[in-house]
Amino acid sequence: xxxxxxxxxxxxxxxxxxxxxxxxxxxxxxxxxxxxxxxxxxxxxxxxxxxxxxxxxxxxxxxxxxxxxxxxxxxxxxxxxxxxxxxxxxxxxxxxxxxxxxxxxxxxxxxxxxxxxxxxxxxxxxxxxxxxxxxxxxxxxxxxxxxxxxxxxxxxxxxxxxxxxxxxxxxxxxxxxxx
Amino acid sequence: xxxxxxxxxxxxxxxxxxxxxxxxxxxxxxxxxxxxxxxxxxxxxxxxxxxxxxxxxxxxxxxxxxxxxxxxxxxxxxxxxxxxxxxxxxxxxxxxxxxxxxxxxxxxxxxxxxxxxxxxxxxxxxxxxxxxxxxxxxxxxxxxxxxxxxxxxxxxxxxxxxxxxxxxxxxxxxxxxxxxxxxxxxxxxxxxxxxxxxxxxxxxxxxxxxxxxxxxxxxxxxxxxxxxxxxxxxxxxxxxxxxxxxxxxxxxxxxxxxxxxxxxxxxxxxxxxxxxxxxxxxxxxxxxxxxxxxxxxxxxxxxxxxxxxxxxxxxxxxxxxxxxxxxxxxxxxxxxxxxxxxxxxxxxxxxxxxxxxxxxxxxxxxxxxxxxxxxxxxxxxxxxxxxxxxxxxxxxxxxxxxxxxxxxxxxxxxxxxxxxxxxxxxxxxxxxxxxxxxxxxxxxxxxxxxxxxxxx
Numbered sequence: 071x072x073x074x075x076x077x078x079x080x081x082x083x084x085x086x087x088x089x090x091x092x093x094x095x096x097x098x099x100x101x102x103x104x105x106x107x108x109x110x111x112x113x114x115x116x117x118x119x120x121x122x123x124x125x126x127x128x129x130x131x132x133x134x135x136x137x138x139x140x141x142x143x144x145x146x147x148x149x150x151x152x153x154x155x156x157x158x159x160x161x162x163x164x165x166x167x168x169x170x171x172x173x174x175x176x177x178x179x180x181x182x183x184x185x186x187x188x189x190x191x192x193x194x195x196x197x198x199x200x201x202x203x204x205x206x207x208x209x210x211x212x213x214x215x216x217x218x219x220x221x222x223x224x225x226x227x228x229x230x231x232x233x234x235x236x237x238x239x240x241x242x243x244x245x246x247x248x249x
Numbered sequence: 250x251x252x253x254x255x256x257x258x259x260x261x262x263x264x265x266x267x268x269x270x271x272x273x274x275x276x277x278x279x280x281x282x283x284x285x286x287x288x289x290x291x292x293x294x295x296x297x298x299x300x301x302x303x304x305x306x307x308x309x310x311x312x313x314x315x316x317x318x319x320x321x322x323x324x325x326x327x328x329x330x331x332x333x334x335x336x337x338x339x340x341x342x343x344x345x346x347x348x349x350x351x352x353x354x355x356x357x358x359x360x361x362x363x364x365x366x367x368x369x370x371x372x373x374x375x376x377x378x379x380x381x382x383x384x385x386x387x388x389x390x391x392x393x394x395x396x397x398x399x400x401x402x403x404x405x406x407x408x409x410x411x412x413x414x415x416x417x418x419x420x421x422x423x424x425x426x427x428x429x430x431x432x433x434x435x436x437x438x439x440x441x442x443x444x445x446x447x448x449x450x451x452x453x454x455x456x457x458x459x460x461x462x463x464x465x466x467x468x469x470x471x472x473x474x475x476x477x478x479x480x481x482x483x484x485x486x487x488x489x490x491x492x493x494x495x496x497x498x499x500x501x502x503x504x505x506x507x508x509x510x511x512x513x514x515x516x517x518x519x520x521x522x523x524x525x526x527x528x529x530x531x532x533x534x535x536x537x538x539x540x541x542x543x544x545x546x547x548x549x550x551x552x553x554x555x556x557x558x559x560x561x562x563x564x565x566x567x568x569x570x571x572x573x574x575x576x577x578x579x580x581x582x583x584x585x586x587x588x589x590x591x592x593x594x595x596x597x598x599x600x601x602x603x604x605x606x607x608x609x610x611x612x613x614x615x616x617x618x619x620x621x622x623x624x625x626x627x628x629x630x631x632x633x634x635x636x637x638x639x640x641x642x643x644x645x646x647x648x649x650x651x652x653x654x655x656x657x658x659x660x661x662x663x664x665x666x667x668x669x670x671x672x673x674x675x676x677x678x679x680x681x682x683x684x685x686x687x688x689x690x691x692x693x694x695x696x697x698x699x700x701x702x703x704x705x
Contacts, residue, residue, distance in 0.1 A: 078686070081688060082680055085673070087662035087673050087676075090662075090664050090665045092677075093663070094659065100677040104682055107682050108685070
């Protein structure tokens, strides 16, 4: 089985038509489905949160069969993820895509569990501490993309589970939990 | 009731089979042919009347309920043509053309082809036949052409030309045995340098006269064109006998140009093109039938499918003069639906239009494509339109259309790369997105994996 780093690739990764955007509707739908799953899987295991279309992305090329996804194809597959709510475009020009292999709601749940597991129900933490503090090591929250974290926190704030406030230092915000 | 007229042969598309040197001149539709003696002979109702240089041919219309076969009257059997009388009555009737036909002893039309000699067994009796023209054709024009063709007596020219050439060669060989410039029969002898010069001179003069004759009258040009076709046919025969007598030491180049020569000659084939003039309102119908006849051979050579544009070029080339417009071509092809011809026009999704045999089967083509694309090598590298063309025995452009159609049906997938445009067997239906790493150990997917892993 072929690998990309330590990521196991499915057998059809070496099927050349997989890298050409298919024109026939039924075939294309299947192709899109497969690419969506593959992208999410890859990003989840490699902890990738953003895909930039203008940069090289290892998953979009296969050196064994010498094929690369065209820009049009990449945009098509990512747009399909966006339509499903598993990704978001970060800019109008569609050059950068935020990948939500966990939806925002799922991240919110993870945060709540994290708080409960560590007894932080009434504590105060900085945003940075949530993602890189000692407690977060080994959890899914470790190294989480800041944008996603803030969105999840905002969602929880909306539900009354916490409050976000400006910290004393100019560069970080703090969170007061009331889970 | 027996048939008064002689039988005329017809092709599978309903076009008359013409005699050697016979040329069509005019056409009238919805014509009844009534022999004078109604009691013993059936009249022919509402058919197509075609005037040629040799005969009057009557074709039954396709809507006729009783199948009557095509009939003909040799112009040689006609003894008189009546001129049309314009009377008050004729304003209200359908126009009529009346002529007198010689009959043999059984009362049917005298057929000079079947009986030898000119007078043995021929009728001293003649019978009047009336052609009632119920269609909208140009009756007066037809009558004029009828007179011309009848007076021209082209059928006699065929007989004399064979004997004529024999006598011509006879006189040429008669070089006098005695001395002097003049031979025994009075013609100038060709001896020495003077003889050669004189021969040249005479040749130039005859060529010159021949050219003059040809260009003076366009009708005469038509008959010269016929000579050209005969010349082309002779050359073709020579080529055929030439290649068969060659030993194995033939130059490849020679063979190539000889093939070219043959192809070119074959395309100069049709002596009597259907023209707007001779067919009038029925132009497209007759054109349609002629096209169906013509396209049979190129279709076979192209493997059963030919691009419409290619067919158009070939057809016009064969016609030589009286070229048809692309619009005429399209109309002629669309009319095929109404007739019972073995060919049809087909439009692919890509917009490409082709002519194909009605017997052509898409399923069969797909089966062949499928077997081609599941071969071990094709599983690895796919197939290009050229590969398919070689297997299917058709042009690459046609092969590409088939591959695209197969792709639309979900049989194939495309692969576009710097290597070009290739097609693979479609594996996508076999893959389950919820279980991407699983592969059944039967089916096309596992075959593909095996093929891929043996090389990797």
